[in-house]
Structure formats: C-alpha cells, structure tokens
Amino acid sequence: QVQLVQSGAEVKKPGASVKVSCKASGYTFTSYYMHWVRQAPGQGLEWMGIINPSGGSTSYAQKFQGRVTMTRDTSTSTVYMELSSLRSEDTAVYYCARETITIFGVVMYNWFDPWGQGTLVTVSS
Amino acid sequence: DIQMTQSPSSLSASVGDRVTITCRASQSISSYLNWYQQKPGKAPKLLIYAASSLQSGVPSRFSGSGSGTDFTLTISSLQPEDFATYYCQQSYSTPEITFGPGTKVDIK
Numbered sequence: 001q002v003q004l005v006q007s008g009a010e011v012k013k014p015g016a017s018v019k020v021s022c023k024a025s026g027y028t029f030t031s032y033y034m035h036w037v038r039q040a041p042g043q044g045l046e047w048m049g050i051i052n053p054s055g056g057s058t059s060y061a062q063k064f065q066g067r068v069t070m071t072r073d074t075s076t077s078t079v080y081m082e083l084s085s086l087r088s089e090d091t092a093v094y095y096c097a098r099e100t101i102t103i104f105g106v107v108m109y110n111w112f113d114p115w116g117q118g119t120l121v122t123v124s125s
Numbered sequence: 126d127i128q129m130t131q132s133p134s135s136l137s138a139s140v141g142d143r144v145t146i147t148c149r150a151s152q153s154i155s156s157y158l159n160w161y162q163q164k165p166g167k168a169p170k171l172l173i174y175a176a177s178s179l180q181s182g183v184p185s186r187f188s189g190s191g192s193g194t195d196f197t198l199t200i201s202s203l204q205p206e207d208f209a210t211y212y213c214q215q216s217y218s219t220p221e222i223t224f225g226p227g228t229k230v231d232i233k
Contacts, residue, residue, distance in 0.1 A: 035222065045161075045169065045212055045224040059220045095168055102175070109175040110216050111159040115168035 002026040004096050004116035011122045017084040020119045022096030029077035030054040033099040035112060036070065036081045038092040046092075050099070051079055086123045093118040127151055127218050129225040131211075137233040144200040146228045148213035153193045157217035160189055160198045163227075164209045172211075173198065200230075208232055 007021040022034065036048040049060035051070040058070045069082045079096060097112035128151040138144050148158065156176035161169035171180045173189035176196060186201040200207055213225040 033220075035220075037224075044226045045214075047222040047224070050220040061221070097169075104175065107155075109157065110219055111171055111174040111214070112161075112169075113171040113180065115170075118168055 002098070002114055004098060004114055006094075006096060006116040006119045009120040009122070011124065012086050014087055014123055014125055016086050016123075017082060018086060018121050019080055019082040020094050020096075020121070022079045022081070022116050024053075024077045024079070024098070027098075030074060034070075034072075034079045035097045035099055036068075037095045037097055037112075037115075039095070039118075040089070040092040043092075048081070048094075053077075053079060083121075086121075088123050091121065091123045093120050095119075126221065127154060127215050127223055129213055129215055129223050131213060131225040131228050133228060134226065135229040135231065137231055138203050139233045140203055140205055142203045142233075144203050144207075144230060146198045146211055146213075146230075148191075148196040148198070148225050150194045150196075150215055150217075154215045154217035156192045157215055157219075158189075158191065158196045159214045159216060160187075161212045161214065162207075162209045163212065169212060203230070 003025050005023045010018050012018050030053050035050045038046050051058045053072045067084050072079045095118050096116040101110045130149045132147045158176045160173040163169040172183050172187050177189045188199050190197050210227045210229045212227050
C-alpha cells in the first residue's frame with residue numbers, strides 16, 4: 001500500500017538546522033509531487049513547499065524562502081526537508097504529503113493523500 | 126494570496142446529529158476545494174476532493190458541496206469516531222496551497 005514514513009522526533013537549539021526525511025513506498029516515487037506542511041502546537045496547517053521528485057525542482061512558501069531546502073534521493077525514494085536558523089516559533093509537527101492529481105474532463109484537480117505520520121521538531125534552548 | 130475562513134471554529138454536537146461546516150475563500154476557487162479530518166496526534170486524512178467527490182473508503186455520511194467562494198461539509202449523522210477537527214484546503218493557486226483555520230467538532 002502507499003505509505004510515507006518520516007524520521008523521528010528532533011530537539012534543536014535556536015539557530016540550528018533540522019533535516020526531516022520522508023520515505024515513500026508502494027508507488028512510483030518520481031510520478032507524484034511531494035509537499036511539506038507543518039502544524040504548530042494547537043494550531044492549524046501551514047503549507048511550506050513542494051518538490052518534484054522526478055527532476056528535483058522546488059517551490060517554497062514565501063514565509064520560508066531562504067530558510068528551507070527540499071531535496072530528494074531517487075535511489076531510496078526519500079524526500080528531505082531542511083529548515084535552518086531555527087527559532088522557538090518553528091516548534092511544530094512537520095508532515096510530508098503526496099499530491100494526487102485527477103483530471104475531470106479538461107480540469108485538473110489535486111489534493112494530498114496520503115500523509116506521513118508527522119515529525120515533531122522542538123526548538124528550545 | 127487566497128485566504129480561507131471556516132465557521133464555526135468549534136461546535137458541540139451529539140451522536141446522530143446533522144453537522145454542517147462552512148468554508149469560504151477570499152476569491153473564487155471554482156471547485157478546487159478539499160476537506161480533511163484530523164484526530165489528535167494523527168495526520169490529516171482526506172475526506173472530500175474537488176468540492177464534492179468522496180474519497181474512497183470514506184463513509185457516505187460525509188458530503189461536500191459548493192463552488193466559487195462558498196463551500197460546505199456535511200456529516201448527515203454524526204458518529205462517535207467523527208469527533209475531530211476538520212480543515213478545508215484550496216488548491217486553486219497550486220502550488221501555493223492554503224488551509225482554513227479548522228473546525229473542532231466535540232461531544233455535547
């Protein structure tokens with residue numbers, strides 16, 4: 001079955017970087033874009049960016065431009081999200097989510113399914 | 126940026142109740158609207174895509190409607206496992222996805 005398995009929880013100090021992995025299985029890795037979404041404690045969902053596992057191209061939310069880097073390793077079907085210059089406000093659960101696309105007539109719709117289980121990143125001195 | 130709002134932000138309901146959650150976009154997004162359910166400590170789960178299409182495996186008591194700027198998620202008869210937080214998401218401005226702030230459904 002289609003599955004996304006993320007790396008374990010991290011504790012980082014302010015100013016440090018964190019790299020979270022998301023290993024895909026059960027489908028052709030290079031055929032689906034992958035997104036990263038985060039959720040601060042008790043808060044809603046915030047989109048961070050997207051990576052095309054086929055060519056490696058990326059697009060990031062303006063809020064994270066300059067601090068986030070998304071990469072992939074096609075040999076292991078894994079995508080990575082690295083966030084630098086961490087601050088306390090970056091404490092959150094980080095999710096990867098596969099984008100699924102369907103065409104209805106001439107219209108293309110997309111949504112996220114499935115999601116990884118989430119990785120808690122805690123930033124604390 | 127397309128802003129999404131949801132109402133109410135929370136509601137209390139009983140098992141068997143009909144529940145309706147509203148999502149509004151700051152500009153027309155046609156039918157590029159998805160709904161997710163999230164339970165505490167878990168990842169979001171897709172319920173409805175393209176405003177009204179039921180994801181495979183999701184119970185038929187869930188339904189979605191709307192287009193343009195106004196959308197609705199309806200649970201026809203609330204079940205104990207439906208107590209959760211529900212998020213709408215617009216994909217009109219892909220890849221710049223935005224989510225609504227969520228609606229928490231809890232037990233009355």
